[in-house]
Amino acid sequence: EVQLLESGGGLAQPGGSLRLSCAASGFTFSTYGMSWVRQAPGKGLEWVSTIGDSGGSTYYADSVKGRFTISRDTSNNTLYLQMNSLRAEDTAVYFCAKRRQNIVGSPYDSWGQGTLVTVSS
Amino acid sequence: SYVLTQPPSVSVAPGQTATITCGGNNIGSESVHWYQQKPGQAPVLVVYDDSNRPAGIPERFSGSDSGNTATLTVSRVEAGDEADYYCQVWDSSSDHWVFGGGTKLTVL
Numbered sequence: 001e002v003q004l005l006e007s008g009g010g011l012a013q014p015g016g017s018l019r020l021s022c023a024a025s026g027f028t029f030s031t032y033g034m035s036w037v038r039q040a041p042g043k044g045l046e047w048v049s050t051i052g053d054s055g056g057s058t059y060y061a062d063s064v065k066g067r068f069t070i071s072r073d074t075s076n077n078t079l080y081l082q083m084n085s086l087r088a089e090d091t092a093v094y095f096c097a098k099r100r101q102n103i104v105g106s107p108y109d110s111w112g113q114g115t116l117v118t119v120s121s
Numbered sequence: 122s123y124v125l126t127q128p129p130s131v132s133v134a135p136g137q138t139a140t141i142t143c144g145g146n147n148i149g150s151e152s153v154h155w156y157q158q159k160p161g162q163a164p165v166l167v168v169y170d171d172s173n174r175p176a177g178i179p180e181r182f183s184g185s186d187s188g189n190t191a192t193l194t195v196s197r198v199e200a201g202d203e204a205d206y207y208c209q210v211w212d213s214s215s216d217h218w219v220f221g222g223g224t225k226l227t228v229l
Contacts, residue, residue: 035218037164045156045164045207047218059216062122095163100175105211107154109175111163 002026002110004096009115012086016119022079022096022112029077030054033099035108036070036081038092038117048094049081053102064090086119093117123212125221132227139195141224143208146189153191154209155184157202158223164207168193195226203228 008020020036036048049070050059058070069082079096093116097108126144133139143153153171156164166175168184171191181196195202208221 044205044223045158045209045220047220050218061217100166100169105152105213107166107169107209108156108164109166109169111165113163 002098004098004110004112006094006096006112006115009094009117011118011120012083013121014087014119016086017082017084018086018117020081020083020094020096020115020117022081024077024079024096024098027098027110029072030074032102033057033104033106034072034079035097035099036079036094037097037108037111038090038094039114040089040092043092046092051079052104057104083117086117088119091117091119122215122217123210123219125208125210125219127206127208127221127224129222130225130227132229133195133198134229135198135200137198139198139202139226141193141195141206141226143191143193143221144189145191145210148189148191148210149187151186151210153184153186155182155193156207156209157204158207159204167206198226198228200228202226 003025005023035050051070067085071080093114095114096112098110099106100109155168158164171186172184
């Protein structure tokens with residue numbers, strides 16, 4: 001059974017940093033692209049970032065490009081999102097998600113339960 | 122950037138058919154995916170590549186895609202289908218995923 005468990009959320013000040021982690025199990029982590037998707041309180045889903053299976057390809061939403069960095073560690077089956085220069089509008093639940101197939105454009109067939117990030121002074 | 126437009130809400134009586142649309146420029150040439158999200162839960166993929174269902178998704182969920190509109194159809198609606206539904210497309214011109222704004226399905 002695929003399991004994705006996010007951690008690292010919490011309260012951060014504007015301009016501060018947080019690093020989110022997503023521990024993956026139940027599948028061969030090194031052979032699937034992964035993504036982060038967020039959802040602000042009461043709002044819809046917003047794609048944040050995607051990383052290819054090898055980590056060589058990364059993609060970012062315009063709203064986070066230059067501030068967030070996605071990475072992965074296949075030795076411990078973990079996906080990361082380093083978030084710098086945080087803004088109030090980054091407040092959201094952050095989900096990690098696994099591609100259904102290892103193809104660019106393949107949707108997400110497994111999601112974690114999310115971790116809440118609150119940016120406030 | 123590519124934009125996907127969904128109606129904010131759709132209401133339907135139990136047993137009837139719900140139709141949720143997702144508008145986008147020439148979306149018929151794209152692969153469209155649909156997610157169901159219930160309050161406090163993570164999204165669940167219910168239709169992928171326009172009209173395919175993942176394992177475990179009831180046949181009551183179906184999808185189609187043509188012209189400038191993609192459609193998610195939920196037949197014989199049940200109370201448990203009440204949720205937010207999101208369409209999604211990979212915009213290859215920008216290498217960005219795009220989500221629609223979401224549609225709240227209310228079962229009367």
